[in-house]
Amino acid sequence: MKERSSRRRLLRLGAALGSGVLAAAGEETKRPGASLGPYTDRSPFEKSARWTRESKTPEAGSSFTPLQDSTGIMTPSALHYERHHAGIPPIDPAKHRLVIHGMVERPLVLTMADLKRLPSVSRILVLECGGNSGSEWGMKTAPDVQRSYGMASCSEWTGVPLSLVLAEAGVRPEASWVIAEGADACRMQRSIPMAKALDNVLLAYGQNGEALRPAQGYPLRLLIPGWEGNTNVKWLQELKVTHQPHMTRDETSKYTDLMPDGKARMFTYQMEAKSVVTFPSGGQSLAGQGMYELTGLAWSGRGRIERVEITFDGGKSWVDAQLQEPRLPIAFTRFRLPWKWDGREAMICSRATDESGYVQPSREALIDVRGRNSGFHFNGTKMWRVFADGRVTNAEA
Numbered sequence: 001m002k003e004r005s006s007r008r009r010l011l012r013l014g015a016a017l018g019s020g021v022l023a024a025a026g027e028e029t030k031r032p033g034a035s036l037g038p039y040t041d042r043s044p045f046e047k048s049a050r051w052t053r054e055s056k057t058p059e060a061g062s063s064f065t066p067l068q069d070s071t072g073i074m075t076p077s078a079l080h081y082e083r084h085h086a087g088i089p090p091i092d093p094a095k096h097r098l099v100i101h102g103m104v105e106r107p108l109v110l111t112m113a114d115l116k117r118l119p120s121v122s123r124i125l126v127l128e129c130g131g132n133s134g135s136e137w138g139m140k141t142a143p144d145v146q147r148s149y150g151m152a153s154c155s156e157w158t159g160v161p162l163s164l165v166l167a168e169a170g171v172r173p174e175a176s177w178v179i180a181e182g183a184d185a186c187r188m189q190r191s192i193p194m195a196k197a198l199d200n201v202l203l204a205y206g207q208n209g210e211a212l213r214p215a216q217g218y219p220l221r222l223l224i225p226g227w228e229g230n231t232n233v234k235w236l237q238e239l240k241v242t243h244q245p246h247m248t249r250d251e252t253s254k255y256t257d258l259m260p261d262g263k264a265r266m267f268t269y270q271m272e273a274k275s276v277v278t279f280p281s282g283g284q285s286l287a288g289q290g291m292y293e294l295t296g297l298a299w300s301g302r303g304r305i306e307r308v309e310i311t312f313d314g315g316k317s318w319v320d321a322q323l324q325e326p327r328l329p330i331a332f333t334r335f336r337l338p339w340k341w342d343g344r345e346a347m348i349c350s351r352a353t354d355e356s357g358y359v360q361p362s363r364e365a366l367i368d369v370r371g372r373n374s375g376f377h378f379n380g381t382k383m384w385r386v387f388a389d390g391r392v393t394n395a396e397a
């Protein structure tokens with residue numbers, strides 16, 4: 001009882017309960033409400049939405065998950081980020097085929113019905129575009145967490161292990177790569193090393209308890225745990241087994257890292273540990289001093305998140321955040337920390353460590369090593385500045 005009353009005083013929230021408050025709220029809801037529906041939408045009061053980046057052609061755009069509004073670790077399918085190079089193809093699943101050929105003993109043509117008869121697996125996994133946070137390399141960083149870190153989302157994916165289908169086709173011993181191709185207009189292709197293809201890749205048809213969304217690759221996509229989004233070929237129609245990579249557009253001119261010495265890193269598939277504070281974050285504002293819950297998301301392509309540290313003073317001192325269970329490998333991990341804001345300017349940032357011992361670098365340390373030529377694979381930390389009037393911006397603003 002004592003503890004409860006002291007917590008009350010700490011919060012100082014809410015208006016006093018006067019007569020009429022309950023009665024007024026009651027009037028609108030006394031009549032019968034909306035009826036049942038076959039497929040529901042969220043409350044019309046909820047406005048959280050993807051932000052879409054303008055591109056030269058509308059079918060080659062990206063949309064970003066509103067991480068600032070997210071709760072827990074799952075991304076609703078309707079808010080999953082989208083990235084496509086030639087629009088969303090309208091595919092009838094009854095007509096869709098997956099062809100597996102090349103250096104195999106038994107070439108296969110599989111229907112969706114064939115695939116769904118095979119043993120399946122479900123995994124909660126983060127998917128992140130290799131170009132996520134690309135703006136952080138530049139002098140002018142994006143103003144909020146959605147635009148700077150929002151090309152990452154976390155879903156439960158269901159599908160058939162690729163290793164199972166490859167075993168069925170019988171991979172020849174001299175084969176070392178699988179070339180995946182999408183059925184969209186650009187016929188997007190990526191080369192996947194055989195070791196990864198046989199490890200933990202999914203031919204996914206399910207997302208968050210239902211079929212994939214059209215934007216996510218309906219009816220079939222690759223899901224390559226921990227690897228840059230681009231390799232997760234959507235609308236998957238072909239797997240060609242070969243002895244060399246195809247050096248496709250998206251692994252030569254794009255998704256490579258141009259280093260300061262002019263050489264480019266290629267096939268940098270694995271996404272490194274990353275984290276970002278989602279509250280307080282750029283564009284938000286604090287209502288006044290007192291208690292808040294600082295929160296954010298951390299993830300790593302290498303496995304589990306082991307630790308997230310928070311600084312409030314621009315990196316001079318760090319404290320450990322609480323990690324919400326379950327901490328799944330290669331999934332969003334939610335972190336939280338109760339925070340009493342004293343009304344003074346603060347510089348807030350998170351730093352993640354994954355189970356391999358890898359520590360997320362600061363933006364400055366990353367730019368020191370990799371230069372500024374690269375648009376891809378930015379995993380540096382993100383500093384937010386809280387002003388005395390409660391406004392929050394990125395530190396560079």
Ligand SMILES: Nc1nc2c(c(=O)[nH]1)N[C@H]1C(S)=C(S)[C@@H](COP(=O)(O)O)O[C@H]1N2
Binds near residue numbers: 085
């Ligand atoms: N066929 C095909 N697959 C594709 C793409 C595409 O344009 N076509 N975009 C890739 C890129 S760049 C990313 S980041 C992810 C995005 O997946 P999502 O739209 O489900 O978030 O899909 C990848 N797979």
Ligand SMILES: [Mo]
Binds near residue numbers: 083128129130131230
């Ligand atoms: Mo991407």
